[in-house]
Amino acid sequence: MFLAGALAALALGWRGFPVVLFERVPQPVAFSHKIHADKAGAKCEDCHSLRDDGTFAGIPALDKCTGCHAQPMGTSAEEKRFIDAYVTPNREVPWQVYSRQPENVYFSHAFHVKLTHIDCRHCHGAQGESDVLGPARIDRISGYSGSPHFQNMDACEDCHRQRGAASSCLACHK
């Protein structure tokens, strides 16, 4: 009986709990990095650019998309849906950011990309080659991202330790 209880708890704790804890939010548009990289030959920084003041633009605003997709370029139904739903009414796309950090985190892409020359993959994995964007996982309690490729503080700290980079709280918090 004691064992039975233990096993039951283990099963629920490892299998069931994560399902309950994380909310899965699908992306509003089935965007394919792959296609854009191959067909349009786009590089990361073509869309995810740094501003002059060193801040990072993150996911590009709609006008970036409209630049090419004012009219359907292909024949895919999804593209059509995207244009009808967002481009035509000029509505910003409510993208789910996998790597959205908490408000109190300060991260400078300028520092990591321009000065330290860290490759995008290092943190974002193969996101750039992905063909489909999975749903974002959001922790129901903390409200923070639990998606794959979400860099949590330990990941940052490890890297900073290895490279002897800044270690004070406010170096990465605000």
Next chain:
Amino acid sequence: MPDADSQLMPRGVRRSTPRQFLLWILPWAALLAFGLYGAGLCLVKGLNQTHMDNRFAFGLWIFLDLTVIALGAGAFFTGFLLYILKKTELKAVINSAVVIGFICYSGAVAALLVDVGQPLRFWFTFWHPNVHSMLTEVTFCITCYLTVLLIEYVPIVLKNRKLRQIPSFLVFEFELHKLMPVLAGVGTFLSFFHQGSLGGLYGVLRGRPFAFREGFAIWPSTFFLFILSAAAAGPAFILLTTWLVSKISGKRLVRPEVLPLLGRISGILLLPYILLKSIDTLIWINSTSPARGFAAHQFYAWKPFGAWILFAEIVGFGLLPALILLRRRMRESTAWLVFAASLVCLGIALNRFVLTIQTLALPTLPFDPFLSYLPSWQETATFLAVVAYGVLVYSFSFRYLTLFPQEKDLSC
């Protein structure tokens, strides 16, 4: 029902009727409920419910914590004397001492959880400890020692007449009993540290010249003074409670020689404490404080905290009771004994008050005024809740458990 009630009581001792007991319990329970309401307000609405502020960041609760933990020191010190130094006469009060210790420590921890602004983050201290902080030392030791006390408390509970009937419990209790000396050792070790670091808590505040003290290695002098004072106050408090309980319950609980013994122990420890405290004060007045740009006399220029407070602490509540407790003839008289014991306990409270409250009331910035602070009702209620909780736990333990083994023989 009354039958079931008496079934739970230890054999061979008489206890008040359920009716009387209920009447005794009710007011305390009410007080506890009221206090919990106050504490709840602080937890839900935040600490704006208190009268603490940015200048008086610590208030009634920290004073409470420091005081009860000092008084609860009886548990470890009696244990130490009994199990390590084999002072077998103390077997008569060890159970009571353990319960009191448990009450004081659990009460203090509860108060602390209300006192912090983000109780949800309590575990941060264990996960990201700052080893240089006295508070870390306190948190770790108190948590560990509370567990020790819990384990020491268990066998007392398991000795209960009804529970003994379950064989596995009996075995468990027997095993635990063999553990006691070890636990006592561990407990003593832990207690030495956290009692000390509670003293260090203020002793290390170089920003508060009134509290700051030089010391040995990382420990300011208050570290050691606190250990000694707590060790002295513990037995006195047990003496006091034992006397009080026997007065209230109208029974003889321990043999006549036990209380004087406790008194003597307290006195023996109190005298060196007073001596060291006086030396420490002199060093502080003549070197520590001036070196930081503060003439010690200016601390006592603010009413109502004049130099009298220092005098009272050392002479009135230190030297006087020590002398009483060290004279056999006076010890023999219960009146003197109790009087002296209460002086000791009050003295400890006063000492903790001076360190916590007066330190914060005194200005540090040259253009700053003297600050005053009066706790809000929510603070006071929480404070009383801890007291009520103590009384309740003790009452139940006294009714259903064997806190004073000698009571049985004395009562027949």
Next chain:
Amino acid sequence: MSTTPTETTTKSAARPARYGMVIDLDRCTGCGACMVACAVENNVPPARPEATPRTGITWMRVYKISNGAPFPDTRAAFIPMLCQQCGKDTPCAAVCPQEAVQADPATGIVDQMPQRCLGCRYCMTACPYHARYFNWWDPQWPPGLEKTLNPDVAPRMRGVVEKCNFCHGRLHAARARAAAEGRRELEPGEYVPACVEACPARAIVFGDLNDPASEVARLARDAQSFRILEKLGTEPKIYYRTARSWVRQAAAQTEKESAHA
């Protein structure tokens, strides 16, 4: 004062900065612009109706002191008080049980991490300057006003301690700008806290005390400059200066008499 005139003026990449201030008390008119600018920059919430001077949050706080003389000989001076960024045995950093406070070796700035803070307020009892503030209430902005918060600083929550960090958000911004230009080192003046920028009297000089050529280092060495509660030995990095002897008396010396001011 660790920087000596003999030190070289070239700022090598290896050498960490030691940011500090010199505040000219003879220039300060107590207008309070620094206090307001600070609150705006650092998303400090406005007072709750119940708030008092002892429960409010003012990272930068201007004290009014007087020479104690009655009418008509009375004179007033204003002393801007902020975290003094103690450089040695930093009292608050030493006592925090969970490393929510630390002195950043790269900048000398004493960091406070509200998200790590337990709210035990031990650091507040440790600070002789009363430069630390506790969030007694949940922060609250009138409707609409929360849209004007500074994106470079995270709002705090109830039950934690906060204090001046030399507008660390501005340091971040300056570093990012430099990084965009491929620089690691900041030029002097690239990074200036809000209070310094806001002061209409230009009473506050800010800079790197480790750079002997900087104006702040030069002024800090000046005979008119002093630090408050210097004898505590915590090496604060905020210097004050005045030519008025009574002001220096009232601000620098710690004898009881001046405590009435």
Next chain:
Amino acid sequence: MGFTRRDLLKFSGGSAAGLVFTPVPWSLLHDTALWSENWPGIPQPPQGEVRTRYTTCTLCPAGCGVRARCAGDQPVSLSGVPGHPASRGALCAAGLVGHHLAFCRDRAREPLAHGHPVAIERALAAVTAAIAACGPRETVALFDPRPGRAASFVYRRFLSGLPNAVHCAPADAQPCGPFGVDLENTRAILSFGTPVLDGWLSPGRVLANRSHLRLIQVEAAYSRTASLADVWVPVVPGGEDAFAEAVARALQGGGADERAAEAARLLLQNKPAIALGGGAAVAKLNAILGSVGQPGGFLPRRDFTPATDIATVPDGSIRVLLIEEGSGGRPLSWDLVQRKLVPQNPLVVALTPWLDGCAQHADYIIPAPVYLESLDEAATPAGSVAAGFSLSPALLASPGKLTPPAEFVLRLAQDSASYADVLKDRVTAIRKEGRGSIFTYADAKSTRVAEIASAADLWKAMLGGAVWLDDRLPTATNLRPGALPAPESVELTPAYPLILIAADDPPAHASPLMSKLYRESGLRRPANAAIVHPKTGRGQGLQDGCRAIVSSPSGTFTVQTIFDPAVMPGVIEVAGRTPSAASIRRA
């Protein structure tokens, strides 16, 4: 064999033990702690690219240049414009949080008639009708807090078309008429109650020149300026004139009491020197000091809009009163207004962003935009030695139904032009005259107007943030700056044994963050504080900090007493009160 209670106990015991080895308890601990970082009520700052935009502050006549840091389109902080000729890169505390003003309480959001929503056309019609119904001895008055703006010219044009109309302004709208102060070259100031260091001109300009200024403050109140002046000469209210006379005598070598003699000495040692304040005696002082039309003194400038001090309008004469109220500044006193209105059904229209003040009593309220909510203008910066003009482009999205006061008057005059057109015309005129130069905020550059290609370019430049400053007039003597009326002396009576005077008062409308100054620190006294000398206070049976009732011939009000040995004995200082005899007693 069934499932006994003991089994249940064992099972739960087991699951409890098992649970410890799952992530459940640990992630619960972890996540609840994280939740405390962003639990409900903690706001999210705006996202978006950080941009810098420029405008000009219209909260007071100083006309300071403003640099706004915006996240997306949302201004998140304001700061001064380095090198700005009038403000020298500085803003005052209120100016630094000007972008909060739009979110203050007591905003008027739609046209109201006696508290009820009304169409603006109805209001226009009512005013037109009332004007038509004006009797021969009844006047139409328009209260203009800042004469000298393009809006003021709109007002004047409208009023000129009416039989008898007055263009009113506050007494201190143009302290020294068509004159500016050449502060950069002044060496000494003898100030009679002017808050030189606390709101006079622009803080940036005054403090930039403080180091070479000797300041003598003649004032009963222990004001901020008084406390920081080189010399404070406390005189009983009304005693200013006498002291000015004494200094004048001393300057001409005559005998005078020691304080006046010292002041005279200071002025003579530090020339050029000027005297600030009201009254003929002060004007005479300036004549003696030769400070008029000379460098370091009062210099004439080209613009001046004569406007009537509303206090001088005959009582009971105004039939229709239009009150413009700015975003900042001191509101017009309703007591004063009431005295001026005709006894039978006058019509009062408040053109104001606020519901309090005169608006409470007005028949119609026309909601005006506050600072930064719509395109506005700043006239010649206070005390400038040359005429000036700058635009104040909007930084905040304007909520609908707001009408700029000038726009309302334009519609009254059945003028089809909009306020923006009026401002455009002003800019065009500046370009046509081709005098002076503009200072552009973004690059801190000065450009001669003559060198600017077209009026359109000038308009564009000014929309981007710029101030136009006229060429200086050739200095000329034989001029006399207009003088304010001298403060009247106060008659004490047995009933009112004390003198009530004004202490510096908190702004009527300001960002809630001003609480840092007034409530969260002791820096500035709250509005309801009465500051008295301890001797005076105890004499009246008061205690420090006790609540008390102040009564004066004009009424009573409750206050919080504060003892301050710096205050003149026999005097009560209360924020924003006009001097009068008074008594104080414990509440």
